[in-house]
Amino acid sequence: MQPQILLAVADEERRLIYETFIKNERVICHTVSSLRDVANQAARQPYNAIFLDMPLMVKASRYEKSLVEDALHAMPNARLNIAAKTQKIRMLISWDDQDGAHTPEEHLRYCCEQLPKVAPICNRVPLNLNAVLSCSPDMTDAERTVCIDFSVGGCFLFCVNDEIALQSTVWIRLVALSDPTPIASTICWKREWGMTSEIPGVGVRFDVMTPQQQAEILSLCRGKLKK
Known part of the structure; x- marks a missing residue:
């Protein structure tokens, strides 16, 4: 079965850069534009990993971030950014069990070796x-x-x-x-x-x-x- 990555990015130019990077490794890329979509999609279909655009995470509300907490703890994931001068992808790996991955390419390959998972369904509300x-x-x-x-x-x-x-x-x-x-x-x-x-x-x-x-x-x- 071909590996699948769930990518979350709102900006069109950044989306094209990320998708090219992922598809170059012969990986299926399913792209959504919000954290709410990540939570919904990850609960319906198994993925090898979740990749999140850093600006999308920065702009997200605390409630939006809470929607994906369980999914991010259930499967490999990373936050992506793009260097302004070189347009190269930078990756902040936030998955505890990644083994020796130091570059975006290495981490992507690591993710593809993991079994795909469906994230736990979480209908959280911001209730104190x-x-x-x-x-x-x-x-x-x-x-x-x-x-x-x-x-x-x-x-x-x-x-x-x-x-x-x-x-x-x-x-x-x-x-x-x-x-x-x-x-x-x-x-x-x-x-x-x-x-x-x-x-x-x-x-x-x-x-x-x-x-x-x-x-x-x-x-x-x-x-x-x-x-």
Whole structure:
């Protein structure tokens, strides 16, 4: 099966440069013009990697960036830019598991060697909710925090706790819910404090919750989407 790259770029001239680079490596390039389109397309079709134009990322809102967070943590990806004088492509590789790729060509070849994936569906809303986070089901040594991006399946929590590890189980109490039962959740990805200019924290998947909590969370998300 021929490798496929999902490319996001709005500018026409930049699109032509990127597409020529990708297609020269005999790779299928599917181009979209927004991060919302990236989230929608990556959830429908398997891709070997996602490439994002740097100016598109800079102009995107925090909410737009949140739409692609899960997809970018699920598969190889990179941010692309073009040198003004030489028109050569520069690449900022943001995929942790890339192995020894130092040039755009090497990283593209690396991506093509990976199995194509469909990104997890994520209908996030920019909803801030007070929360309590603990590594124990009885909520001992809990820390107060806040949800920043929210969905029926999980959320992004502000967190600077170095002891919380990837794929570990945590328990979350959402203060806004009438049912205070801690929600068993899994740490899917982590943004360390000081590593980027973005808010540090963890992306969590809700694993076990009560029917009442499910109904309330769905209602909160629907209410926010209608506004």
